[in-house]
Amino acid sequence: MKHLLKDLNKAFENKVRLGIMSALVVNDYLDFNALKELLEVTDGNLASHLKSLEKSKYVTFKKEFRDRKPNTRYSVTKEGRSAFVKHIKAIEQLLK
Amino acid sequence: MNQNKYLRDLQDIKDIMSRSSRFISLSGLSGIFAGLFALGGAYAAYQTVYSGQDYLNHRYAVITRESLMTLLIIALVTLALSIGAGIFFTSRETRKQNEKVWDHQTRRLLINLAIPLVTGGIVCLILLLKGFVGIIAPLTLIFYGLALVNASKYTLNEVRSLGIIEIVLGLISLQFIGYGLLVWAIGFGVMHIVYGTMMQLKYKS
Structure with a gap:
């Protein structure tokens, strides 16, 4: 039991962060508004969770301009993907 | 007690x-409606191609310049009606589920559907202008099937098997070109109705 809990990632304990990761691993990228609509959270809430995922190097972003409006595209990093997979595997093991 | 939390987490992950x-x-x-329009279109095309012939004797597909125009118009009207019905019912369904009609999933689905479809449309138009009328019906089936298989990654799973069926029907009718219109009516008409009904029953409840 102990070794299983070790694999559970604190970064994904939060519901919004879990949601962000779930969405990003199955999409090449999503922009801020797409994530916001998908997860039904406020701007500030989403931004702070994205920031913390960025800090753990699980998520990267690319800013660009579309129709002269700033648009930020988020995608998951290699580390983020493997950490997320590990987290899901740990949950599945726990539920067994 | 944690058990439940993680179970819910997994559910959320899948859902998102x-x-x-x-x-x-x-x-x-x-x-279902696209299928009905296709059957109507196929019937109209049949009447145009085989018009004015004795029902008892062997009948030839007769295509003149005028009937070619009629066929094109029939094809365009059928296409417009089917797309119209698709947009109407799907946007109604989307609103019911409180989702946006025009978001990045829709865009991605349509782009991936359009690439093989537009390619096929252009190929058929070129062949039609060069006088290869017979292989148009089989080719539309094949390209439509390829488009469905390509787009199925971004929508309901059923679309993939429908696409494969259309491809197989297209290949069959390419071999037996005399039955092109009949197989076309099965592919675009009957199969759409069958799959439409199946999906309606499965996802409605």
């Missing part, structure tokens, strides 16, 4: 993954 990567508001009704 499917909602963010697949367009799931496809309405079965749009398939």
Whole structure:
């Protein structure tokens, strides 16, 4: 039991962060508004969770301009993907 | 007690993954109507091609310049009606599920559907202008099937098997060109109605 809990990632304990990761691993990228609509959270809430995922190097972003409006595209990093997979595997093991 | 939390987490993960990567508001009704319009179109085309011939004797497909125009018009009207029904029923379904009609899933679905479809459309137009009328019906089936298989990654799973069926029907009718229109009516008409009904029953409840 102990070794299983070790694999559970604190970064994904939060519901919004879990949601962000779930969405990003199955999409090449999503922009801020797409994530916001998908997860039904406020701007500030989403931004702070994205920031913390960025800090753990699980998520990267690319800013660009579309129709002269700033648009930020988020995608998951290699580390983020493997950490997320590990987290899901740990949950599945726990539920067994 | 943690057990429940993690169970809920897994459920959330699955839900978000499917909602963010697949367009799931496809309405079965749009398939049924597209099928009915296709059958109507096929009947009209049949009347045009085989018009004015004795019913008892062997009948030839007769295509003149005028009937070619009529066929093109029939094809365009059928296409417009089917797309119209698709947009109408699907946007109604999307609103019902409180999702946006025009988001990045829709865009991605349509782009991936359009690439093989537009290619096929252009190929058929070129062949039609060069006088290869017989292989048009089989080719539309094949390209439509390829488009469905390509787009199925971004929507309901059923679309993939429908696409494969269309491809097989297209190949069969390419071999037996005399039955082109009949097989076309099966592929675009009957199959759409069958799949539309199936999806309507499966996802309605």
